[in-house]
Amino acid sequence: MSELKLVVCHECDLICHEVTLDRGEAACCPRCRAKLCQHGSATLDQTLALACTTAILFFIMNTFPLMSLHLQQNTRETSLFGAALAMWDREMHLLCLLVVLTTIVAPALQIGIEIYILGHIKWGKDLKTTSWPLVVLRKLRPWSMVEVFMLGLLVSLVKLKDLADIIVGPAFWSCAALILVSAIMGSMLTPRNVWTWSHQRRSDATL
Ligand SMILES: [Zn+2]
Known part of the structure; x- marks a missing residue:
């Protein structure tokens, strides 16, 4: 039956x-x-590959320059963390903390938990499905605001283009790609897919 x-x-x-x-x-x-x-819907391997891609893009976004400003023989590069530090130096402490929380801490935790969930299903010895990472992930997602940061960057680019020569850095393109890949990840890493992959892994293990 x-x-x-x-x-x-x-x-x-x-x-x-x-x-x-x-x-x-x-x-x-x-x-x-x-x-x-x-x-x-996506397979576990596809989603894991995308999760690793988001980790690489996030690393590039945080280590390479966002943009370079060339004004009167002076060139100045700005990274994401450098921009946050500049806000702290200008007494904008709350804004600095918000930028660090929403563009560095929350996305880093989100990517880490996504890889943990997928890695646990793929390679974990304990095949019980744990719900806490999914709950934490759902609570973290609204705090990850790379899109809002990107919008702010675009506005600043438009305002600064008449004042100085601007060269967009690798971190800028990584940020744009991260938004796209994260959106795809969000649609693939659903509780239902996690349950399906865990169930398949348990079925394969008992064969
Ligand atoms: Zn219903």
Whole structure:
């Protein structure tokens, strides 16, 4: 007898029967229309590769210059941490702490937890699914504001372009790529996918 699978809607807690989907199809909750699952979702290896990509992009964003300003024979490079330090030196302590928290600390923790979750499923010996990293990840995501920082950078670029020659650095492009890759990661690293990958790993281990 085939096993009857049930899915609980994450929005309204309605219990629904899981249906078989073809490529490109998605199943929605009949009561609140929230998307329950979608066929063709990412594999564990693809998501892990993307998580490693976000770590590399984050490293480049924090170690290389964001932009260089060339004004009257003087060239000055600015990195992300350097910009935060400059705010601290100008007595803007709260703003400095907010920039460090939302563009360095929160994204670093987020990427670290994402890699921990995926690495635990891929290589972990204890195959029990733990929920705390997913809970922490959900609470951290609103604090990661690299997009807002990028918007501020673009505004400053437009304002400064008439005053000085600006050369955009590798960290700028890494920041732009990180926003894109993080958005894709967010859609792949869902609680449902984590549960599916853990279940597959447990099934493979018991064979
Ligand atoms: Zn629902």
